[in-house]
Amino acid sequence: MAESPVAEQRESVLDTTVQQSANSSLDPLAEAHPKFALIDGIEILSLIIALVGLVGNSIVLRLLGFRARRRSPFSVYILNLAGSDSIYLGSFFGLRMWRIVGDLNHLLEVLWLCLLGLSYCVGLSLLAAISTERCLSVLFPIWYRCHRPKHTSVTVCAILWALQGLYWGVIVGLYFLNKDHFYDFYFVLCFVRLGWFLLLTCVLGVSSLTLVLRVQCSSQRRRPPRLYFLVLLTVLVFLLCGLPLGVIYAVWFFRGFPIMPNRIFRLLACVNSSANPFIYFFLGSQWCRRGREPLRVVLQRALEEEQVGGNGGRDTSHPNTLDMLS
Template sequence: MVFRQESSTSGGFVSQDPTTPSQWTEATTVNETDEWSNSTCVTTLVPESVNLIIAPVGLTGNAVVLWLLGFQIHTNAISIYILNLAVADFLFLSCLIISTMMDVITAFPSSPAILNKVTIIFYTVGLSILSAISTERCLSVLWPIWYHCHRPRHMSAVICALLWALSLILNILQLCFLFLDRLSVLQWWKIVDFIIVSWLFILLMILCVSSLALLVRMFCSSRRMPLTRLYVTVLITVLVFLICGLPFGISWFLVSWFTIDTYYSCYLHPVTVVLCCVNSCTNPIIYFFIGSFRQQRQQRTLKLILQRALQDSPAVGDYRDSNPHRTLEILDSRMLA
């Protein structure tokens, strides 16, 4: 999935020497353009191939998380967020695989623009849900009494539904205006695009502020909160997104809004796509790694591991009960609390 920009004549592809015959100029232009296209093809196929290797792993991991949270584990506030985050990652990786296969099959990075826009929808939803998770964890630490006594019961489901609806509406409006602008002079899609960028910036600020407040409250406050597996899972997931997922959003903004050189759009942008693919693939690995840390071998079922990763209890990893079914009952009771 590569965002391409057209190269103008002033970009150096056409000779400016007035003494050069026109047919020589046209031949030189065609040859240089073909050489540039071939080199771009070979260079961008490397990250495309990496995506085809990494993305199926992420699809499998997110599918396992969807199956466990959807059919095997009782839902609670945090599991609803994780379930929707897994859906967004799964759909993002699916679109990425489709666009990458189209690029590889055609041997030229030219996947449809609508497919790239759909991919941005799931990226936006993933960032929105991750910001909601971090904000809710921050509220549970800063105002624990309100959180446990006055928090609406179905707030997680309502927030996820609103975030999905908002992301879908904004991106569908952008696609509609992008199609209508071909028939008119007005460019209303830029207004919607600006709203999307502003929304992503607000979400990023919420994510950073809430995560920083959570870190300060957990480690630097005089009244430190006990570190649970859930907080570790959330903090590591946020850190991985800032390292791997954020560059894709910044690159998408630069390519969409500014006239940048061909080197960046055709060489550096595919690298950010690979990093974003790594981010979506890493989330299930984080859940299962945190859940299996310091766990007895006889208790290592995927259901129990995922439950432990989402467990908001200070007494983590201390279940020594030899009966796995009894351990599952204890975890289910704490998950439902």
Template sequence: MILISLIIALVGLIGNATVLWLLGFQISRNAFSVYILNLAGADFVFTCFQIGYCFYIILEVPTEFPSFAIVVLNFVYLCGLNILSAISIERCLSVKWPIWYRCQRPRHTSAVICTLLWVLSLVLSLVEGKECGFLADISSPRWCKTFDLITTAWLIVLFVVLLGSSLASVITIFCGFHKIPVTRLYVTIVFTVLVFLFFGLPYGIFWFLLVWIGKLYYVSHCGFHPVAIFLSCVNSCANPIIYFLVGSTRRHRFQRKTLKILLQRAMQDTPDEEECGDTGSSGRSTELKKV
């Protein structure tokens, strides 16, 4: 399972690096693509350290795995969950109050929120790592459990917010008074949230809950730990695949597209009918110009 996790993590590393390159240097960013860029950055760092951990186990390195790597893994994991919750909340706001969202929302909200979430995740991880002995030789078991309970409570809050905002968006779109079209961006967010719930959540359950339950530690470490690593690698690898698959689906005809165009289409917040209509009108105008 660790070998399979390594292969999946390598694929995820390439996929997230591609998303980082395209969103960072090739595509103009909007409110949601800023979140996707930061989520890809968190997944990229996560897969890098998971690859190192997989090599550490496969090669049977006699020395202990660096403790600071665990702090980094928990840091980017928390950050990814924070950003995913922010994406879900933003989408819920854009669906429930579209006029306010388009006209009154501050321009740099996404960048400010992502910065705050990175800082919050870093502070939680550093404090917990210091008190639990990951960053220092001296540990404080009482404060370690206290901060771990705080982190666990924050994870539960994020999980509830993630589910609540996602359900609110679904109810508003399908059961609201006004019919709201389902866009590619909505499909991208829904699949990203579902993948995290099935594949990303077990890692958080292991590190922030099972590790600190003494009776379950040895059983969970031997049986659940490799599964949690495998599922977390699948979660980090799946996001770029979701973006490109959602961007590649086309209702009318198949066309070969570059990765840049596929990613742009996955971030598209307009219905496919409008896109087809725009394409058709541009095509007719081109023909008139030729005539």
């Protein structure tokens, strides 16, 4: 029996999405030399940035995951964010290189793309959680220090990974195990992802704006903690470089075709996932000091949770990340 027009349309949309996600250009050079057309300036730059970002995030993972004795609540988020960025960059680099050097099986390509989607959504979720918790810490400092559950960071990270793993696992399972009914759920799953994306973007924007206003007000009386600037810079980089990829896919879903070449947005997404380690080490560096400091010390200083108190502008009774990570 022939497929219904609706099923044919859904399958066409999914196949077009997968093919457009994997290919980067449709110019005459690509048609004449499909292998070499993939290796253009933007692709080369994206691959270089992905490699650099992998090195930077690997350093963060090593310092926070294997060199730390105890972890502060904020460092747990940073550890998971570095993990999601590493998965995204590694998946992107592997997918692009595989398509350049050889033929990539369609089913395996779907797995690669789902892994990219998983890491991207986890990164967005973690940023929303980080900015929300920082916002709560400045709006309700007494509650945050005295009544915040001890394992909130670990629990939140585990829930975010589990939710995204379940969502993308359902997609992979339906696609491989029951492909005939996959297209019946495809649009529903896309709407769920779009709703999650819009919700987290709104949460990220509101909490970040609140944090900006708080930093601006506190800067008139004292210097804001370095951690506030770290969160704001990380969110700003995501809004400029990471968010456009989600927006372009949302527009793509409703319009059926991209409004701009998506390789540009993949480049920006690689910049977003690669920039965070440099933000940490930049803010943790003390340029007035002579000599070279170990990266561990620089990262510890960047993630230090400073609290404003009556002891010279800093509350030393709050657990110090320097002590936790040393």
